[in-house]
Amino acid sequence: MQTIWEKGVIVQTKIKIEGMACEHCEATVARAISAVDGVSDVKVVLADKQATVTYDPERTKIDAIKAAVKNAGYIA
Numbered sequence: 001m002q003t004i005w006e007k008g009v010i011v012q013t014k015i016k017i018e019g020m021a022c023e024h025c026e027a028t029v030a031r032a033i034s035a036v037d038g039v040s041d042v043k044v045v046l047a048d049k050q051a052t053v054t055y056d057p058e059r060t061k062i063d064a065i066k067a068a069v070k071n072a073g074y075i076a
């Protein structure tokens with residue numbers, strides 16, 4: 001057996017997000033996070049003020065994900 005391609009360890013983490021007021025905000029945050037390279041999945045829950053993000057830590061860092069949220073106009 002030969003390893004052709006190896007994927008890094010995938011991490012799933014929850015981020016607190018402040019400033020979301022409606023479903024539009026929720027969608028904006030989800031779009032901003034999913035645009036970050038290395039993010040494979042994101043679920044934003046407005047009621048919980050929280051995003052669950054699945055990402056590859058070899059391709060992105062949590063700080064980059066938080067920065068994307070801030071750039072979209074919210075607090076992470």
Ligand SMILES: [Cu+2]
Nearest residue numbers: 021022024025
């Ligand atoms: Cu909104």
